[in-house]
Every structure is written in structure tokens, then in C-alpha cells.
Amino acid sequence: xxxxxxxxxxxxxxxxxxxxxxxxxxxxxxxxxxxxxxxxxxxxxxxxxxxxxxxxxxxxxxxxxxxxxxxxxxxxxxxxxxxxxxxxxxxxxxxxxxxxxxxxxxxxxxxxxxxxxxxxxxxxxxxxxxxxxxxxxxxxxxxxxxxxxxxxxxxxxxxxxxxxxxxxxxxxxxxxxxxxxxxxxxxxxxxxxxxxxxxxxxxxxxxxxxxxxxxxxxxxxxxxxxxxxxxxxxxxxxxxxxxxxxxxxxxxxxxxxxxxxxxxxxxxxxxxxxxxxxxxxxxxxxxxxxxxxxxxxxxxxxxxxxxxxxxxxxxxxxxxxxxxxxxxxxxxxxxxxxxxxxxxxxxxxxxxxxxxxxxxxxxxxxxxxxxxxxxxxxxxxxxxxxxxxxxxxxxxxxxxxxxxxxxxxxxxxxxxxxxxxxxxxxxxxxxxxxxxxxxxxxxxxxxxxxxxxxxxxxxxxxxxxxxxxxxxxxxxxxxxxxxxxxxxxxxxxxxxxxxxxxxxxxxxxxxxxxxxxxxxxxxxxxxxxxxxxxxxxxxxxxxxxxxxxxxxxxxxxxxxxxxxxxxxxxxxxxxxxxxxxxxxxxxxxxxxxxxxxxxxxxxxxxxxxxxxxxxxxxxxxxxxxxxxxxxxxxxxxxxxxxxxxxxxxxxxxxxxxxxxxxxxxxxxxxxxxxxxxxxxxxxxxxxxxxxxxxxxxxxxxxxxxxxxxxxxxxxxxxxxxxxxxxxxxxxxxxxxxxxxxxxxxxxxxxxxxxxxxxxxxxxxxxxxxxxxxxxxxxxxxxxxxxxxxxxxxxxxxxxxxxxxxxxxxxxxxxxxxxxxxxxxxxxxxxxxxxxxxxxxxxxxxxxxxxxxxxxxxxxxxxxxxxxxxxxxxxxxxxxxxxxxxxxxxxxxxxxxxxxxxxxxxxxxxxxxx
Ligand code: RAM
Numbered sequence: 001x002x003x004x005x006x007x008x009x010x011x012x013x014x015x016x017x018x019x020x021x022x023x024x025x026x027x028x029x030x031x032x033x034x035x036x037x038x039x040x041x042x043x044x045x046x047x048x049x050x051x052x053x054x055x056x057x058x059x060x061x062x063x064x065x066x067x068x069x070x071x072x073x074x075x076x077x078x079x080x081x082x083x084x085x086x087x088x089x090x091x092x093x094x095x096x097x098x099x100x101x102x103x104x105x106x107x108x109x110x111x112x113x114x115x116x117x118x119x120x121x122x123x124x125x126x127x128x129x130x131x132x133x134x135x136x137x138x139x140x141x142x143x144x145x146x147x148x149x150x151x152x153x154x155x156x157x158x159x160x161x162x163x164x165x166x167x168x169x170x171x172x173x174x175x176x177x178x179x180x181x182x183x184x185x186x187x188x189x190x191x192x193x194x195x196x197x198x199x200x201x202x203x204x205x206x207x208x209x210x211x212x213x214x215x216x217x218x219x220x221x222x223x224x225x226x227x228x229x230x231x232x233x234x235x236x237x238x239x240x241x242x243x244x245x246x247x248x249x250x251x252x253x254x255x256x257x258x259x260x261x262x263x264x265x266x267x268x269x270x271x272x273x274x275x276x277x278x279x280x281x282x283x284x285x286x287x288x289x290x291x292x293x294x295x296x297x298x299x300x301x302x303x304x305x306x307x308x309x310x311x312x313x314x315x316x317x318x319x320x321x322x323x324x325x326x327x328x329x330x331x332x333x334x335x336x337x338x339x340x341x342x343x344x345x346x347x348x349x350x351x352x353x354x355x356x357x358x359x360x361x362x363x364x365x366x367x368x369x370x371x372x373x374x375x376x377x378x379x380x381x382x383x384x385x386x387x388x389x390x391x392x393x394x395x396x397x398x399x400x401x402x403x404x405x406x407x408x409x410x411x412x413x414x415x416x417x418x419x420x421x422x423x424x425x426x427x428x429x430x431x432x433x434x435x436x437x438x439x440x441x442x443x444x445x446x447x448x449x450x451x452x453x454x455x456x457x458x459x460x461x462x463x464x465x466x467x468x469x470x471x472x473x474x475x476x477x478x479x480x481x482x483x484x485x486x487x488x489x490x491x492x493x494x495x496x497x498x499x500x501x502x503x504x505x506x507x508x509x510x511x512x513x514x515x516x517x518x519x520x521x522x523x524x525x526x527x528x529x530x531x532x533x534x535x536x537x538x539x540x541x542x543x544x545x546x547x548x549x550x551x552x553x554x555x556x557x558x559x560x561x562x563x564x565x566x567x568x569x570x571x572x573x574x575x576x577x578x579x580x581x582x583x584x585x586x587x588x589x590x591x592x593x594x595x596x597x598x599x600x601x602x603x604x605x606x607x608x609x610x611x612x613x614x615x616x617x618x619x620x621x622x623x624x625x626x627x628x629x630x631x632x633x634x635x636x637x638x639x640x641x642x643x644x645x646x647x648x649x650x651x652x653x654x655x656x657x658x659x660x661x662x663x664x665x666x667x668x669x670x671x672x673x674x675x676x677x678x679x680x681x682x683x684x685x686x687x688x689x690x691x692x693x694x695x696x697x698x699x700x701x702x703x704x705x706x707x708x709x710x711x712x713x714x715x716x717x718x719x720x721x722x723x724x725x726x727x728x729x730x731x732x733x734x735x736x737x738x739x740x741x742x743x744x745x746x747x748x749x750x751x752x753x754x755x756x757x758x759x760x761x762x763x764x765x766x767x768x769x770x771x772x773x774x775x776x777x778x779x780x781x782x783x784x785x786x787x788x789x790x791x792x793x794x795x796x797x798x799x800x801x802x803x804x805x806x807x808x809x810x811x812x813x814x815x816x817x818x819x820x821x822x823x824x825x826x827x828x829x830x831x832x833x834x835x836x837x838x839x840x841x842x843x844x845x846x847x848x849x850x851x852x853x854x855x856x857x858x859x860x861x862x863x864x865x866x867x868x869x870x871x872x873x874x875x876x877x878x879x880x881x882x883x884x885x886x887x888x889x890x891x892x893x894x895x896x897x898x899x900x901x902x903x904x905x906x907x908x909x910x911x912x913x
Contacts, residue, residue, distance in 0.1 A: 038130030038209025056902025175207035178250030179230030192331035224302030251317035360473035371407030379422030421484025501795030527590030528552030572813015611722030623720030678704030686725030803832030
């Protein structure tokens with residue numbers, strides 16, 4: 001056992017000595033969004049970041065002002081919080097007057113800190129409320145007429161209106177059953193893609209708000225809406241006999257609300273005026289791609305006054321029975337454009353472009369070829385062993401875009417309502433290919449990147465890149481399993497396994513808040529949570545137990561408890577817990593109801609999905625873990641999370657009830673699955689990992705479990721865990737003093753391991769440990785995605801151990817956190833940062849000439865416990881005495897030094913032996 005991961009003789013410390021610095025208040029957010037539009041929360045939350053180069057800065061007071069004008073005149077003030085004594089600078093609840101609909105609110109905050117008597121004031125920021133209430137949707141839903149209802153062609157709707165008086169604001173509110181793109185007067189509105197995104201469509205659809213004031217003209221105006229199936233209809237059209245769609249026809253609803261200078265406010269569009277035409281998009285499907293005839297393009301279609309031939313009157317669609325909700329999350333946008341790397345002619349003569357990166361989005365291109373030329377673009381993630389374009393793993397998803405060119409050399413050809421998962425593009429219809437004409441556009445939800453980690457090990461850096469690219473490609477409004485084959489669904493198990501890593505990489509707070517609301521809607525009344533959210537009957541309706549097969553499965557349904565709790569830890573927003581609490585409780589209720597003698601009985605589970613298994617397993621080397629054991633382990637874990645949530649929310653009665661339940665189910669776990677001598681009935685890595693991670697064993701059995709886990713890893717010589725065990729494997733090792741084993745697993749390059757795919761040229765995380773076998777062949781063609789983030793869950797361990805950043809459960813949202821880097825000898829340097837709600841936390845260390853340089857950056861209004869292991873044979877010394885005054889507290893024992901640091905940037909240097 002290598003307990004001390006770095007050895008030092010002396011600690012030299014240097015630091016920047018800075019005089020009291022100016023404090024600035026930045027990054028103003030309302031409900032974690034920058035100046036959001038259409039926010040219907042009646043009590044939104046305000047967050048700000050305090051920036052200062054001074055040390056140990058803590059907010060002592062704040063004062064928030066909210067008004068309807070930018071100068072905060074008395075009459076327009078709707079809230080003055082008063083000077084509040086508090087160190088809270090994130091999720092401060094609005095407690096002012098009732099907010100009106102379709103209104104812009106300005107806000108600013110004054111902050112006092114322990115370092116100065118004078119306050120610092122932020123700049124003014126704003127947000128706009130939306131329709132606030134479903135009653136404010138006065139229009140009807142609009143659709144094509146009956147004869148066009150089943151046409152694959154994409155309709156372009158238009159509506160003309162006049163603006164004659166002077167206006168002071170114009171906001172468009174719009175959503176659809178299907179996906180839409182809206183235009184006004186010849187221009188596209190906003191830049192979001194595949195709006196309104198995907199929710200539990202039968203229950204809830206989000207609408208979007210756009211400020212269109214600058215787009216309007218005095219006199220004649222025209223609004224246009226293009227409407228396609230998206231996820232709503234024909235999403236799974238290749239899988240007949242499955243009830244997968246939400247409705248038979250697509251439709252949209254819109255309100256354009258104009259406020260005039262004279263005080264009038266009106267919804268301006270006459271819904272009887274809608275008409276439509278078909279345009280260049282002949283068909284569009286998320287899985288199959290788009291077919292476009294650019295000769296049918298009418299660039300004037302949304303210009304006012306332009307006469308469209310053969311236009312038809314639109315029809316009123318049926319009322320929507322669900323709830324039209326406001327948008328809480330960042331919409332999908334174009335995020336990166338990648339150039340082509342290489343043109344490949346495959347052995348069978350296909351022309352294939354390699355973009356060098358497996359990504360999600362589409363290819364845009366230009367071409368000087370004549371009008372009428374048909375160009376077909378096919379998308380694939382990999383080439384096969386022979387170097388041929390490989391699409392078998394896409395199953396029935398065609399991923400094909402077809403364009404009939406219009407001969408216009410400036411024309412950029414790109415699809416609108418589809419996306420593909422690909423690295424390689426096969427082109428048909430162009431003989432001479434200039435790769436400069438082709439660009440790959442990566443699209444994903446517009447979340448901010450928050451985490452960054454680089455090391456001296458190139459393969460680990462590539463792994464980190466792969467994890468982040470996997471997240472990009474699978475975070476398109478919904479956290480999907482994969483983005484390419486005919487699946488692309490919000491698998492709950494994958495999402496919970498990856499959540500913590502996702503939360504380090506990007507600000508996924510709103511993305512998951514939105515998804516959790518859909519989880520709640522899709523949760524069955526008996527508490528069972530589906531395998532995919534939004535639920536769309538992907539799996540057959542019934543399993544052997546007469547329960548819907550897709551519901552209530554261990555490790556998947558537990559997303560209901562795991563994600564809200566982990567979101568609370570990363571972001572510190574109690575409201576997420578409050579909102580999800582009932583859903584959490586219902587899921588525990590389902591397990592309790594389906595228990596006999598406190599053992600969760602449901603039989604159908606996916607278990608430790610895609611664990612290490614051998615083909616011809618005569619000697620039984622496959623690492624099977626009893627699904628019943630896993631089910632009981634998660635039952636305990638989820639119940640514990642519910643108890644923690646009840647504690648935070650101060651639900652005393654529940655705390656008592658569930659603590660009692662917990663004791664019973666924990667005992668049942670031990671009685672049923674732990675043998676007299678401490679072995680688990682499945683002697684597998686995942687068994688021990690779950691039992692240890694969820695803290696299910698007695699102290700004595702813990703020790704036995706750790707040893708058995710190590711033995712097991714040694715026996716195999718590698719990891720054997722699947723989707724449920726993998727996220728915790730290295731954590732369990734590290735938390736039990738087995739860092740060296742964790743590092744050994746991390747750095748292993750042979751199959752199965754995290755780096756094996758990297759050595760095979762992977763640029764994303766694979767679904768299987770052996771997506772491409774050592775001989776270059778593929779196994780299981782029907783389920784072999786090369787962009788499946790679940791195993792990427794190792795990312796969180798890398799942040800927590802290589803960078804050393806750990807959450808402190810008692811101070812959620814990184815108000816106070818722990819820094820405990822590994823200083824592992826296999827690395828020469830590590831550079832990591834994470835942008836928390838309070839600001840950027842950075843940890844970097846490097847090893848040079850026997851010395852370790854460590855830099856730590858702690859944002860204002862937070863503090864950090866820094867734990868530095870010591871060699872057993874000597875203590876280190878703080879050489880720069882000035883630093884002592886910056887250390888809030890210090891404790892030392894034989895093994896470690898514990899420092900509590902306030903905000904600031906600290907440079908340490910240690911002499912390593
Ligand atoms: C597969 C999905 C997903 C997994 C389920 C059980 O089809 O791709 O990753 O969660 O099965």
C-alpha cells in the first residue's frame with residue numbers, strides 16, 4: 001500500500017503579497033442564466049460572483065434592487081432587499097412585489113465584505129418575464145390542413161401584420177409540437193436549434209421567448225414558422241409496431257406581444273391569417289437525416305408583401321392538454337465548426353472525409369456544381385478493419401442528408417432539423433472533392449464549460465478530451481445514451497452514472513433541472529421511474545411481471561434520487577431538492593412496496609450493464625454481479641439520499657420514518673448478500689465497489705471487502721465493472737487507501753481499460769470496453785456506439801484526485817471545499833480548474849528537480865480545506881512565514897497537514913525527496 005503519495009522533506013512557501021484590492025461584483029445570473037428572456041419563475045434566484053485579489057474575502061452583507069427601469073427610480077422599484085447580513089451570494093431568492101408578465105426587470109446588487117467598509121456595486125443586469133400563466137396564451141395551435149397532414153414535406157407558415165404606432169417592446173413567445181424555426185421579415189429569429197427541445201411532450205412543452213423589437217418594421221411585417229417532426233412524430237419511424245410518438249400531427253402556437261409608447265400592450269398576430277407553403281425541405285427526420293431540393297428555395301418567403309404561389313390556408317390544431325412551461329435550460333446552439341482533416345478513398349472507392357473528431361451535428365458545404373446536381377452525404381463514426389465506411393452500428397438510423405444543388409456558388413448547404421453522430425463523411429455526387437468546402441458543425445446545449453484538466457500524460461489528456469466530446473455530443477437538450485444509432489434516448493442510468501463528471505465539465509444545473517422535471521412527469525403514479533426520460537415507449541410495454549419493462553429498474557430509476565442530490569452538492573440549490581423531493585420519495589415508495597422482508601423484489605433489471613464478459617465463458621471469467629444484490633444496494637443508497645435530502649429540507653417526520661426503514665433494508669442487505677466471513681455472494685468488483693461506496697458493511701467487513709476487491713482486480717489484472725460499478729471503482733480504491741491501484745487501473749492501456757480506446761484512436765468514449773477489438777474488428781454490431789458517455793464517469797475521479805478538488809457535503813455548491821491532490825509519481829504536472837458558482841477554483845502542480853510547485857486559487861466568499869499528505873519519516877516546514885497569517889487554521893498529525901485557506905492565490909513549493 002502506498003499511503004503517502006508524495007514525499008517531501010521541506011515545504012517552501014512563497015505567495016503573492018497583495019494589498020487590499022478592489023472588489024468587483026460580476027457574473028450576474030437569474031436562475032443561473034445570464035439575462036434570460038421569458039423566465040416565469042415568480043421567485044427567481046439571484047447569483048453573483050465576487051472578484052478580488054485580496055486574501056480571505058467573505059461577503060458580510062448584500063443589498064439587491066429590482067426595478068422596471070434601469071435607473072431604479074422610486075416608482076419603478078419592485079424590490080429593495082435592504083442591507084441583509086449574509087454571506088450568501090448564490091441562489092438568493094427574490095422576495096419583492098408580484099412580477100408582471102412580458103416585462104423587463106433590471107437588477108443590481110451591492111456587496112459588503114470583511115475587507116472594506118464601503119460596498120461594491122455590480123453593473124445593472126436584467127431579465128424578462130414571459131407569459132407567466134397559460135391563460136395568457138390566447139392563440140390557437142396552428143397546423144397544416146388534413147390533406148397535408150401526413151406529407152413528409154416541411155411546411156413554411158406565414159402571417160402578415162401591421163405595426164403602425166411607435167413601439168417600446170416586442171416579444172415573441174412560441175412553441176411547437178414538433179420542432180420549429182421562426183423568422184421575421186426575412187431574418188431568422190434567434191440562433192437556437194431544434195426548438196423547443198424535448199420534454200415529456202404529453203405533459204409539458206417548453207416555450208421560447210425572443211426579443212424581436214429590432215426586427216420589426218413600421219407598416220407591413222411578416223412572421224414565418226418552419227415546422228418539422230423532430231422528436232414529436234415519426235421519431236422512431238423505422239421501428240414499426242412500437243408506440244413511440246406523441247401525436248399524429250405537428251403544430252405550433254405563438255404570441256407576439258407588442259407594447260406601444262402610448263401604454264397599450266397587445267398580442268398582434270391574427271391567427272386566422274396563417275397560411276403555408278411547402279419549401280425546399282422534402283423530408284426531415286432526426287435519425288434518418290434531411291432531403292433538400294434547394295431549387296425550391298424561396299428566399300423571400302418571410303418578406304412582407306411577397307406573394308407566395310399556391311399557398312394554403314392553415315388550420316387550427318387540437319388544443320394541447322399538457323402544460324406550456326417556460327424554458328429553464330440553455331437551448332441547443334452551433335458551438336464549434338471543425339475543418340476537414342483528410343480525404344480518404346476507401347478500398348472499395350468511397351470518397352470519405354475524416355474530420356478527426358467524433359462529434360454531433362452536421363456537415364455544411366459549398367459547391368460550384370451545376371443546378372440539379374444531387375449530393376448525398378452519409379455519416380459514420382468509424383471505418384472498419386479494412387478501412388471501409390462502417391454504418392452497421394447505426395442500426396436503422398440512416399444519418400443521410402441529400403441536397404439537390406441550386407447552382408449558386410455562394411450557397412451554403414446544411415440541414416435544419418436533424419443531427420448526425422459522425423467523424424467520417426461519405427460523399428456521393430461530387431467527383432472532385434475539395435476538403436476545404438466541407439465543415440463539420442458541432443451542436444449541443446449552450447452550457448458553459450466549467451472544468452478543465454490537463455496533465456503530463458498525453459493519453460490521459462486525450463481521455464479527458466474524449467469525455468468532454470462525449471458530453472458535447474450527448475447533451476442535446478436531453479442527456480442521451482448515444483447520438484448516432486436509432487436510439488438517442490435519455491437513458492436514466494447513463495445519466496446518473498455520468499452526472500458528477502458532467503457537472504465538473506460544464507454548468508449542467510439548468511439542463512438537469514429541466515430533465516428532472518420531465519422525469520417527475522414521466523414517473524408512474526406508483527413511483528416507478530422509466531429507463532428513458534422523456535419516456536416514449538422505447539421498450540415494449542410489458543415485461544414478465546406485468547410491469548412496464550422500462551420502468552423501475554435499479555440503477556436507472558435511481559436517477560430520481562441520485563441526480564437531485566448530486567446536483568445539490570455541486571450547485572448548492574436547495575430548490576432542486578425541494579422540487580424533486582416528492583419524486584425521490586415516490587421512488588423509495590415503489591421499492592418498499594415491491595419488497596418482501598425488506599428486500600427489493602423486482603426481477604427485471606439491467607444490472608451492471610456491459611460489465612467485462614468473455615465470449616466462450618466456459619471457465620466462468622465473466623464478472624457477473626447478482627442483480628438482486630445490486631437492487632438492494634441501490635435501494636439502500638437511494639434511501640440514504642432521501643434521508644439526506646429530508647435533513648437539508650428539515651422534514652423531521654420523514655427523517656424518522658426513512659431512517660428506520662434504512663436500518664431494516666441495510667440489515668436485509670447484510671443478511672442476504674454478505675456471508676459469515678464477509679464475502680459478498682457475488683464475488684465481483686461491482687459488488688464490493690457498491691457495498692463500499694454506499695457504506696453498507698460493518699467495519700470488519702469493510703476491510704475484508706477492500707482486500708477482496710484488490711484480490712479480484714489482481715486476479716483479473718484489470719477492471720471488470722459495467723455501467724453501475726465503473727463510476728465508483730476508483731473512488732472506492734482511493735477512499736480506502738488504495739490510490740496506487742486506482743492509478744494502475746487508470747493508466748492501463750490494454751483492453752479492458754479507459755485508455756485502451758484512446759490507444760485505438762478514440763476521440764469519444766465508447767459504449768463497450770472493446771468497441772474495437774485489438775485485431776481491429778467489431779463485436780456486437782447492433783449495439784456498439786462509439787459515443788456513449790457512461791464509462792467517462794472516471795472524469796469526476798480525475799478532477800477529485802489528480803486535481804484534488806473534492807466536494808464538502810456540509811457546504812454544498814463549493815462554499816467550502818477540499819483540495820487534496822494525489823501528487824502521483826506517474827505525473828510530472830497537473831493543471832486543473834473548475835468554475836464553481838462562486839468563481840474559479842484552480843489547482844496546478846508540477847514536479848521539477850525534486851521540487852513540487854503547487855498553486856491553489858480559491859474564489860472570494862469561499863474557503864478550502866487543503867490536505868497535504870506527509871512522508872512518515874519527517875515533517876515539512878513552512879518556509880515563508882508570511883503565509884502563516886493567511887492560513888485560517890492548521891492542524892498536523894503524522895500523516896497529513898490540514899490547512900484551512902480563505903480566498904486568494906497561493907503558491908507553495910515543497911522539496912521532494
Ligand atoms: C442501451 C442504451 C443505454 C443503456 C440501456 C440499458 O440500449 O444504449 O446505454 O442504459 O441499453
